Amino acid sequence: MTPSRVNVWLSGLVAAVILAPVAVLFMLSLSADVDLAGQIAAITVNSLALALLTVLGSVAIGVPLALVTSYADLPGRRFWVATLSAPLAVPSYLGAFAFFAAFGPGGELSVLSGLPLPPVKGLAGATLVMTLYTFPFVLLSTRAALAGLDVSVLEAARTLGMPLPTALWKVVLPRVRNGIAAGALLVALYTLSDFGTPALLQLDTFTRVIFVEYNAFGLDRAALLSLQLLGFVALILLLESRLRASRERPGRTMTLKLPGAIKVLCLVGASVIVLAALALPVAIFTLWLVRDGAVGFDPGYLLNSVYVSLLAAVATVLVALPVAFAASAGRLGRLFERITYLGFGIPGIVLGTALVYLGLQLSFLYQTVTLLVVAYMIRFLPLAVGAVRATLARRNNDLTGAARSLGASPFEVFRRISLPLSLPGLVAGAALVFLEAMRELPATLMLRPTGFETIGTYLWRTYEAGYFGRGAIPGLLLMLVSAVAVMMMVLGEGRLSRRHSR
DSSP: OOHHHHHHHHHHHHHHHHHHHHHHHHHHHTTOOGGGHHHHHHHHHHHHHHHHHHHHHHHHHHHHHHHHHHHBOOTTHHHHHHHHHGGGGSOHHHHHHHHHHHSSTTOHHHHHHOOOOOOOOHHHHHHHHHHHHHHHHHHHHHHHHHHTOOTHHHHHHHHTTOOHHHHIIIIIGGGGHHHHHHHHHHHHHHHHHOOHHHHHTTOOOHHHHHHHHHHTTOHHHHHHHHHHHHHHHHHHHHHHHHOOOOOOOOOOOOOBOOOHHHHHHHHHHHHHHHIIIIIHHHHHHHHHHHHHTTTTOOHHHHHHHHHHHHHHHHHHHHHHHHHHHHHTTOHHHHHHHHHHTHHHHSOHHHHHHHHHHHHHHSTTTTTOHHHHHHHHHHHHHHHHHHHHHHHHHTOOHHHHHHHHHTTOOHHHHIIIIIHHHTHHHHHHHHHHHHHHHHHOOHHHHHHSOTTOOOHHHHHHHHHHHTOGGGGHHHHHHHHHHHHHHHHHHHHHHHHHHHHHHO
16 A cells, blocks of 8 residues: 555544544433523523624724734834734633733732722623734734735825725725634634633633533533534634635735824834733733742643643644645545644534543543543644645655656655655644643643643632632743744744745
């Protein structure tokens, strides 16, 4: 059997593993209690209201910032783009943790300022936090659409006497609406899938109630709720896949010279957002560290996080390799590759529910690190596959053709040419999976072995016990991991830009 055929078979096996949790959920839901009907209506309203309000907030913040950072002559424009993109790399539950502890009666900011600040919780609080950590989806997708827009159309509108705000509204925004919509759908997908923020801010959404049912041993009810949530997620994924950015003829870019007052207003607005999304959590966690020290935190939690994340990174890139090679070899391989992308769309809480049931049936897997690594692999496989595929796309097929013409066997070509050439993609994919696994919360809470604490689960336990100060070290460590993710993203974009400019 040739390496190509082996890759296709292995890729099909991986696709079957990805689909298995969904099949398990269907089977479990058949015995679910129908009394959930009233509860489902309430949490559906909450979940959709949170997603809709977060989308509106993200568009209201992300689109103006995209216009300003794309066209205006702001000082330090690259710095603002990187800084405003940074909240995307921070787990939203860290922000929720900080906001919950900072505001309200007895909150850290209320105590420091002496002012009666309102609590951040419920639908309004969750919308605020989710908006602060998801608006970069809209910012980045809108900037990408604006980058391909020829500014001549805007100049033509201005020469016909149209004021700049009207020209931006009537001429520019309609031509980048697909970019805005793509970002908005990603915001909706992230919001529906997120567990930590609604749970911390006491809003009954699908993810929070699924976790409650799981803890109450209502696995069948959790499965039924998971399928409902998966239905909404699938609808959003379908809508997102149908969006295509409109192609513009490449043209000149533009720099708008804003009046001084407007420029100051833009900088103040951007600073407020950065302070709320980044500076506030860092300040709260640092305050706790100074005041309470590292009481209760065992360095072993960090070692556990690193250990299981490293295992997940290695296992995921090994699995991604045949999937990526099969996808580059034929139609069947591409179909299997598409199926693997479903894993990224399955919320961690839903995946955890299905794998808990599988673990109960296969006792040798229940509450083992192996099952936790499988969960990470299913969730983050698309990250590794995408990185390897990007490397393979730049591969020179003439090299493999020449090797075959010189008598090398298919396996020798794979071992001596294809595999070394895909090494950069494997390393990049492993790094992405490692970072995401370090920050993952819901699946880790449900699948970790008893007594196996990571920095994420320890942070969650400090919240449940009310010992917020003990969350300082894990919170700051997760922020550090997120900072590494942002640096990798910025460096990667810079490298790509330099490569394209050659």
